[in-house]
Amino acid sequence: MSDTVHALDLARKVLQTEAAAILGLVDRLNGDFERAIQLLFECKGRVIVTGMGKSGIICRKIAATLSSTGTSAWFLHPAEAIHGDLGAIREEDVVIALSHSGETEELVRLLESIKRLGARLIALTGEPGSTLAKAADVTLNCGIAEEACPMNLVPTASTTAALALGDALAMTLLVRKGFREEDFASLHPGGKLGRRLMRVENVMHSDEAAPVVQLSTPMHDVFHEMSSKRLGMTCVVDDGGRLAGIFTDGDLRRLMVRSSDVLALTAGDVMRPNPRTIRREMLAVEALKIMETHRITSVVVTDDSGNVEGVVHLHDLWRTQMF
Numbered sequence: 274m275s276d277t278v279h280a281l282d283l284a285r286k287v288l289q290t291e292a293a294a295i296l297g298l299v300d301r302l303n304g305d306f307e308r309a310i311q312l313l314f315e316c317k318g319r320v321i322v323t324g325m326g327k328s329g330i331i332c333r334k335i336a337a338t339l340s341s342t343g344t345s346a347w348f349l350h351p352a353e354a355i356h357g358d359l360g361a362i363r364e365e366d367v368v369i370a371l372s373h374s375g376e377t378e379e380l381v382r383l384l385e386s387i388k389r390l391g392a393r394l395i396a397l398t399g400e401p402g403s404t405l406a407k408a409a410d411v412t413l414n415c416g417i418a419e420e421a422c423p424m425n426l427v428p429t430a431s432t433t434a435a436l437a438l439g440d441a442l443a444m445t446l447l448v449r450k451g452f453r454e455e456d457f458a459s460l461h462p463g464g465k466l467g468r469r470l471m472r473v474e475n476v477m478h479s480d481e482a483a484p485v486v487q488l489s490t491p492m493h494d495v496f497h498e499m500s501s502k503r504l505g506m507t508c509v510v511d512d513g514g515r516l517a518g519i520f521t522d523g524d525l526r527r528l529m530v531r532s533s534d535v536l537a538l539t540a541g542d543v544m545r546p547n548p549r550t551i552r553r554e555m556l557a558v559e560a561l562k563i564m565e566t567h568r569i570t571s572v573v574v575t576d577d578s579g580n581v582e583g584v585v586h587l588h589d590l591w592r593t594q595m596f
Contacts, residue, residue: 287429290421294430295437301414302441309395309411309442313344314449318365320346321392323354325379327428328371328435335369335439342447351379355386364391369439372396373415373431375403384408397435413438473560474553476590477574477583478504485510485581488517488541495520495540506571508581509544515579518544521571550575553582561590 313320320339324332332348339346349361351370362368368387372380375398387394388408396409399416406412415438421429477483484502486495486509499507499522506521520543528535528543535543550573551560564572564587574583 283423287421290419291430291433294417294421294434297417298415298434298438298441305411305413306441306445309413310445310449312367312393312395312411313442313446316344316365316367316393318345318363318367318392320344320367320369321349321362322346322369322371323349323351323380323383324371325351325377327432328373328377331432331436331439332369332371334436335371335443338440338443339446342443343450343452344443344446351377351383355379355382359383359386359390362387362390362392366392367395368392369395369397369442370405370409371398371435371439372403372405373399373428373435375400375405377405380405397438399431471557472553473551473555473557473574473585474583476557477553477585478502478589479574479583483581483584484508486520486540487512488539488544490540492536492538492540492543495543496525499525504571504584504586506584507540508573508584509540510581514581516548516550516573516575516581517541518546519548519573520544548573550579551585552576557585557590560585561587564590 322332322336329350336346336348349358370380381404394409396405396412397415398406400406401412401414415434417430417434419425420427420431484498484504484507486498486507488509488511495507506519508516509518509520511517520540524543524545549567553574560572570587572585573581574585576582
């Protein structure tokens with residue numbers, strides 16, 4: 274047998290062993306899992322995730338997943354906790370402690386303090402009869418038949434199973450909390466999904482950045498407003514601040530062809546009435562579709578009364594790199 278064939282066989286065995294470790298958790302899900310979700314759902318403080326070594330790395334991922342799905346979660350290194358960082362744990366917190374053996378020294382030393390502080394404890398362990406499991410309010414069994422390591426020593430399948438169980442907790446919790454795509458977007462503004470779900474109010478030019486003139490504004494001042502705001506257009510509003518029309522660079526070029534005395538006019542004389550408008554809560558991608566469909570470079574954002582709230586320009590949407 275060649276080295277290449279042996280390597281592929283070993284790799285397949287690793288993947289099969291880790292897959293079996295995850296599948297082995299499915300039939301163990303019971304009322305304990307539901308109780309763990311209830312503890313997390315009712316948590317008034319933060320979720321503190323703690324573990325040593327490879328388990329600690331998995332704990333960081335679990336904490337990150339919880340945080341990204343609407344649950345305030347932090348990783349706490351157990352060794353640092355017993356040397357001064359116990360103040361991070363409070364009575365209203367829930368602690369998730371991960372140890373395959375359930376006898377990790379640093380974690381065991383934490384148990385009395387967790388109980389004394391009044392925090393609730395969820396244990397993820399491969400040994401339901403361990404010290405950690407017995408001290409926990411809820412124990413979730415993530416035991417495995419074997420590690421993927423050929424020597425059955427290196428934490429591999431056990432950490433994979435623990436990570437999968439942590440994901441199961443986080444995903445079930447986000448559904449219980451009613452977490453939505455929009456919530457995810459607000460926590461991930463720099464990610465692709467966050468950009469895709471960005472709302473118009475996050476990209477529009479508002480307040481002093483929005484070009485706005487009155488119906489009676491002379492053309493000289495209209496030109497100044499358009500030039501200073503650099504959006505190639507301006508909104509035209511009535512005395513009550515409601516949108517009456519718009520005037521664009523394209524309108525100006527057409528006006529110059531047919532009028533010999535442009536500066537004698539006002540914004541009300543040259544504006545295009547009833548322009549297309551959108552609402553600030555609209556998704557930015559929807560605004561982009563409107564502009565591309567109607568071949569316009571900007572659209573006015575108004576409230577229910579027709580008052581101007583801002584302007585969205587096509588280039589601003591492109592810069593968000595939504596696609």
